[in-house]
Each structure stands twice: as structure tokens, then as C-alpha cells.
């Protein structure tokens with residue numbers, strides 16, 4: 321499509337140049353054609369540069385600076401909850417839960433690891449999402465409830481765990497949309513309140529994570545995996561960057577060969 325359009329435009333420009341030279345004579349005609357060619361080249365270069373920039377992925381340093389603190393806090397909370405599960409019965413596969421926490425830990429706390437990149441942020445959030453789901457299963461089954469649905473995480477704060485329902489959300493300055501919500505956020509929406517969105521600091525300014533644009537794509541991709549993200553702009557960025565973390569393709573580390581981590585239970 322791009323090739324055909326470019327070829328057609330080149331033919332039109334060549335014919336136009338020929339007609340200008342034909343009508344105005346070789347002197348002024350050639351000067352006009354040269355000036356026109358320079359303008360066209362500059363415009364094409366500018367458009368190409370903008371398109372290239374739009375397709376470019378987020379910068380590793382920017383993503384890590386914004387999301388390392390967020391994920392470190394989310395990981396610590398999940399690990400504490402996993403530790404508290406000790407002795408609460410084997411309602412979930414503890415090795416799988418510990419494996420996801422261990423894998424996320426390797427990304428977040430290993431200073432030497434080459435995974436301190438945007439891709440590492442996706443993997444860490446993906447592992448935390450898996451751990452969060454298993455913790456929700458353990459909590460629900462532990463109190464005799466049904467097994468939670470393995471759907472998208474809570475839109476307002478993915479670290480709240482998997483959704484219990486979908487709600488309508490009409491954010492200030494954003495489009496009305498249907499989003500996944502955990503039990504507490506759903507209750508807030510039903511009471512006419514707006515659940516606070518997870519905050520991320522970008523360029524020194526705290527902002528709703530889903531309004532932070534490309535910086536948030538790796539984090540969202542880990543949590544949402546193959547699912548559609550309920551913010552059109554961020555979902556489009558994800559699609560353009562063609563990211564989708566798949567836990568099925570991830571081998572969990574054989575942590576049990578070593579000293580079990582403190583949250584292993």
C-alpha cells in the first residue's frame with residue numbers, strides 16, 4: 321500500500337515537473353522544480369521521522385525509573401501475603417506461587433541482571449499478576465467461596481488482583497468505558513465514588529498509570545497479557561508495539577533446588 325502510494329505520488333510529481341518545465345521554459349521552470357523537490361523531500365523526511373518516533377518503543381530507563389518503585393511495592397505486598405498463607409492449607413500450588421514471586425524478584429532486585437529493561441518490567445508485572453491471581457484463589461477458597469474468574473485485573477489498580485465484575489467508568493477528561501473492577505473498587509463505583517487509580521511518577525509528576533502513555537505499556541502488558549486494555553489510546557500503543565507477555569511461555573525457576581525464599585511457606 322505504501323509502495324503503491326509512493327510510486328503514484330512520484331509519477332504525479334514527475335509529470336507535474338515536466339509540465340512546469342514545458343510551460344515556463346528550462347530556466348525558471350527548472351528552478352521551480354528544484355525548489356519544489358527540496359520542499360517535498362523535507363516534508364517526506366519530517367513525516368517519516370514522526371512515524372518512526374510514534375512506532376518507537378518506550379525507553380528502558382524511563383520505564384524502569386517509573387515502574388521499578390511501583391513493582392517493588394506490589395511484589396513486597398504479594399510476598400507478605402504469600403508468607404501469611406503458610407499453614408492455610410494447600411488450596412493453591414505453593415511451588416507455582418513461589419516460582420512466580422521468585423521470577424519477579426530476580427527482575428526487580430538483581431542489580432546486575434540485564435533484565436532491568438522495559439521487557440523486564442513486563443515480565444515482573446506478568447509474574448506478579450500470576451501470583452496475585454493465585455493469592456486471590458487461595459483467599460476465596462480458604463473462606464469457602466467459589467474460585468475467582470481468571471479475567472483481567474482490577475483496572476483501577478491491577479495489584480488489587482483479578483476482577484470480580486465489570487463497571488462503567490467515566491473518567492474526568494477521558495472516554496466513558498467499561499472496566500474490570502475488584503470487589504472494593506466495584507463497591508466504590510456503585511456508591512457513586514471514583515476509585516483512585518494506581519499512580520506512577522513520570523518526569524517527577526504523579527499520574528494515573530493508564531494516562532501515562534507509552535511508559536505504561538510494558539507494565540500494562542504484563543498484567544493484561546493477551547487481554548484487551550480498556551483504554552483505547554494505551555491499547556493502540558500496545559498493539560503498535562506488538563507486546564504480549566505469555567505466562568505459558570515462561571519457565572519458572574527451579575527455586576526449590578536452593579534455599580527456599582522467605583515467602584515460600
Ligand SMILES: [Zn+2]
Pocket residue numbers: 474475476477480501502503504505506515
Ligand atoms: Zn480495585
